[in-house]
Amino acid sequence: MQTIRLKLREEVAVRNARIPVDASSLTPDKLFGKRESEIKAVKVWWGNREENTGELFDVSVEGEAGSAEEVKTVMEGDLSRVKHIGEGMKAGEIEANSDVDMHCGAMMAGGRITVKGNADCWAGREMRGGELIIEGDAGDNLCAMYRGEMTGMTGGRVVVGGNAGECVGQYMAGGEIVIKRNVDILAGLNMKGGKITIEGDAVMPGADMTGGEVVVKGKVLDMMPSFKFVETTTVEGEEYKKYQGDLAMTEKKAKGVLYVR
Amino acid sequence: MAIELLIKNGVVYDPINGVNGEKKDICIRDGKVVAEVKNPTVLDAKGRVVMPGGVDVHAHIAGGKVNSGRLFRPEDGRRGSEPKTTACRACSGYSVPNTFATGYRYAKMGYTFVMEPAMPPLAARHTHEELIDTPILDNATIPLIDNNWMTMDYVKSGDIDLLAAYIAWIIKATKGYGVKVVNPGGTEAWAWAKNCDLNDAVPHFDVTPAEIVKALAEANEKFEMPHSIHVHGNMLGHPGNYEMTLDTYDLVKGVKATKDRPVMHATHTQFFAYGGTTWGDFESKAKAIADYVNNNEHVSIDLGSVILGDTTTMTADGPMEYSLHQITGRKWTNHDVELETGSGITPFLYSGKVSVHTLQWAIGMELALLIKDPWKVALTTDHPNAGPFVGYPILISMLMSKKRRDESAADMHSAIYKKAELPSIDRELDLYEIAIITRAGTAKILGLDAHGKGHLGLGADADVAIYDITPEERDAGKIQKAFLNTKYTIKGGQVVVMDGEVVAAPAGRTFFVTPECDPKLTEEMMPNLKDKFEHYYSVTFANYPVQDAYVPNPYEIKAPMRG
Amino acid sequence: MFVCMSKKRIKMGIEVKLINGRTVAQGSNLENKLSEEYFNAAAICELNGSDMEKLGVAVGEHVKVKTNAGEVVVKAKKADGNPEGVAFMPMGPWANAVVSGNTHGAGMPQFKGMDAKIEKTGEAVLPVKELLQGYMK
């Protein structure tokens, strides 16, 4: 195992303007095989200029890795303006020890990311595989698509310990999302596959669904007026009302399933 | 001091001047081809293939619907992202590239002229604004004139002279190049969610599409126009449409051209060469179309050949785009334009695993290979409808290599062996023929050969493409690569591409035609036109015409009226 | 209805959905925002008559509008086009003092349908310059 520690320097995080750092080049699979000095020389965008990683982060490397799977990147400091953490990563592990900024785990295909705080918008955007654990809250558009695309998350697993924002899993086609607390409006919007479990409350879930499954264990506020009640059924030992939708997409396409208590 | 360039040791393909693969030097001074130079910068082509700059007869590169395509497809935008360089602005887009990428990517393929073939007259300023921002390429644009209420008024009254006065006025008002026809009558019908066959009456206007096409061809030939009418007929993309296509060609058979060229250019013919009655029994009718073109002299065509993959379809044929959107369920934009035209846009994926798409893919190439005379055929993909223009090199390599066609067909839906001709066609185009269908012939079809385009004779524009292959090259992959990125592209005597990279991006010129109508006819037509503005247009007569500011680099072609 | 206690007296307040939007008077002074006309056109809150009764405010008296994002004092104006429980403020710096910058990943603040509380106040309506100075601190 190899552990790469990247601690964001305080002078980067705390300034008059809080200019974001683009960490997409610092995934375990991209850093695999690099010596400490080489990691420090990896280019990172900070605003409109490219800097060496070593100028923005304190870098240290422990141990050896035989493959990208054996690389763990531990990110420290105030990461609330570090974007694209773990974006596109295929293997290895990232542990982020604070709140993280947007696009954490976007387009991730494998490996594991653990965020020890909140994750801002677009975490897990277009995720294809791997595991993303957010211990705090997730922002809006969790596991959604990029603007204009018809496909969001297609695989992998995401767990949010707290609340999540609007449009969780928009255009989701596969994989699994679990939200431990509440979600804001339109969870599962345009969903066509996969499963979203919301352990708390949801507002207008399932709009324009054509497939997949949304389970709301708490209350549903503003139930969509275009879903068809199918039957009362039992899920994991609890009684749920099963709805089919969204009929606003035409009955032929309305293959989404929504379970409501 | 004169700027001089000498291209040495190239193997030149210049069909307009009958030059077929001759080792020949080309002298350039002040942007023109000349007989000799004194103190030139020398480019050694080292036996590589040299051709005049490419001339695209039909590609949707600028204007309202192209921009609506870009605007509603950020997902396509990110697919073509490239950072700025010292010579180039930032680029984006694949099927709907930004204007800068359009200029650069064409130049890299050795193209130096592109025709934007569908300008809504009311939004003409928009098309010109984008052409201004499209670097390197010389350009022109054709206004849509077939669904216009003014046009239909005169078709109904049978007054071809007044129709000629109107088309002269609108071509001048829009700084346009000719007469474009798109689903005549059908686009007007689409304003009520309807469509028209060739012989249906247009709702409320009491004329038929057939009458519109014939009248516009006649009106166009009242002037010495460089280009014939440019026609996208009725029922594009519908199974069984080939008969209507042939009927449309036949409409203008008796019309006499004022110049040595056809009287109709039938565009993206692939979409009009369909047999069958449904998508189920859909089949290629390319042979029927090719037979007609082989036996007649009054029609030229371009291919509209398919490039497999995702693209953005866009046309003034509103009802067609709606049908397509109904099939795919993908996003759909429509924009009807008062008194004139309309447009629709929807993304589309051509897949080699789908029988219909496979046949469409075959039909475009069948047309190119079954029509014997390459001067009647232009290579296009109806960019971006059948695929983006960056797919041209794929198409060129296919047309030049039966082996490559066979290899590709083997990976595609088996319908290609049952319902298409392509697998049985052995013909391979040579470089001379490729030069005809991509520059020499297209320049002639557009009447640009008389204005320095499409050839390398004395006095021609010094637009030159040097491809990094020798004439002996048979490897389709290498041919494709060479046609995607030139060794050098020279535009107006300036090297703009070197080793596949854009090194300079000068502004292009806009070619427009001024039909010189008899003022008496114009005067007679004017009250009807002004009445339309007074009561039905939402802009005033005074604010309608395109100001000179929108054509900062003009090239005017005068078209005298035939006596 | 909620009741909030202050040291000296009981203030009555109402909970509303707050809407921002354009008006002719505000639009006519877009190029004239440091003027009194603009102040009169934009530093206002339109309320349904019965909501005004509940608050005990008359036309022209001051109200304080509060949301999670901030608070602002403006003049009350009657507009019975508003249903009860819906308050309207013309677009401008006063309305924006109480708009949250959270765009929910869409780039657009929620200018309309905000949860707000309105109460009568004796505090002054700040002129635009002073309102802006408040952000500079």
Next chain:
Amino acid sequence: MEVTDVVCPLCGCVCDDVVVEVEDNKVTKVKGACAVGKSKLMGHGRITSPAIRENGILKDCSYDAAIKRTAEILAAARRPLMYGWSSTVCEASKVGIELAEEIGAVIDNTASVCHGPSVLAIQDVGLPSCTLGEVKNRADLVIYWGANPAAAHGNHMKRYSYISKGYFLPEGKKEKKLAVVDVRETKSAKLADVFIRIEPGKDYLVLSALRALLLGYEDVVPEEVGGVPKKDLLELVKMMEETKFGIIFFGMGVTHSRGRHNNIVNAIQVTRAAHKHTKFNIMPMRGHYNVNGFNQVCTWETGFPYSVDLSEGYAWYNPGETSSTDLLMRGECDAALFIATDPGAHFPGESIRHLSKIPVIQIDPYANPTTEFADVVIPAAISGIEAEGTVYRMDNIPLRLRKIVDTEYMTDEAIMKGILKETRLLTLSRRL
């Protein structure tokens, strides 16, 4: 002197039939414009001189000095924002985009707090629409949803929609129906044949119900949706089905409410569902006269309509991240240039707070709340009165604004060119 066919530089209607009297190089009379347009054409007090803030006080300076100072600020910035562009011409925007590329800025226009959500919606489902003349000639059903043209687009009904006469509707409003959907009874609502009042924030639900009804699934729709009785929705659906040509005009009542762009997606989906019965269109009521023009130029030049981040050399588009409100609220920017806009008046207080911490440049004809905290102030000629150029109406029709009086003020385009030139000198020397 009378000037005819003047193009009004106020709202997205871009009326081009205004008549203006000019005496002694001043506009003295305006005919044919609405009250708001007339007010602008008649003129207001102006910023008199370029100025730079020193020790908290704006001090007059030359154009050259103000442009140079602007260039220094922008060239030094690591995350500059360039925002506005909706009340100026496309020619100025083009230079702005080139400058944004040069300095690696985020460039954004006021759509981001206006109809930005409409753009996001179009990117999801497209936009079945038409030009305003189509509406005038054909539309026998006009629906304003969350839009109040009586206040915001004074001539809209008269020139283009309910009150206009057209080819197929020569009798005008006698042959048409008007429906208004809003959360309050606006002036526009008072003119309507049908007014549907919905609860704030419930547009999305009501629109989904309409789709279900238009598609024939009456049985699943509950008796009341978003405060609207089902029978009222059925009445609206009947009107939509029976029309020959219908149009929905939607305003910021929809884009500014809970659901934002997804409300618009749903309204467009309603249009598509109605298209199964008849011809149906939908159009955003764009606010400023050239808010659309910037979106058009930015799209053909960068590939994306607004909120374009050029910091890494290529265009990255992601409203919600790269949009001005977010950048400011999150404190990302270290310099800001505002042109032809007034964030001081139109941004949420939370976003304005950050502007007090960073250098701010304002380019505008008029003093306004932004002037209160701007560090460089550059007065500009008024487009459409003192300068000509291209604008795009709400229905994408490009028109050329006229210059009707002379001015000493520099135009936006000239100012931007000056800044670009000075900035290039600085960035070039930085590269060397």
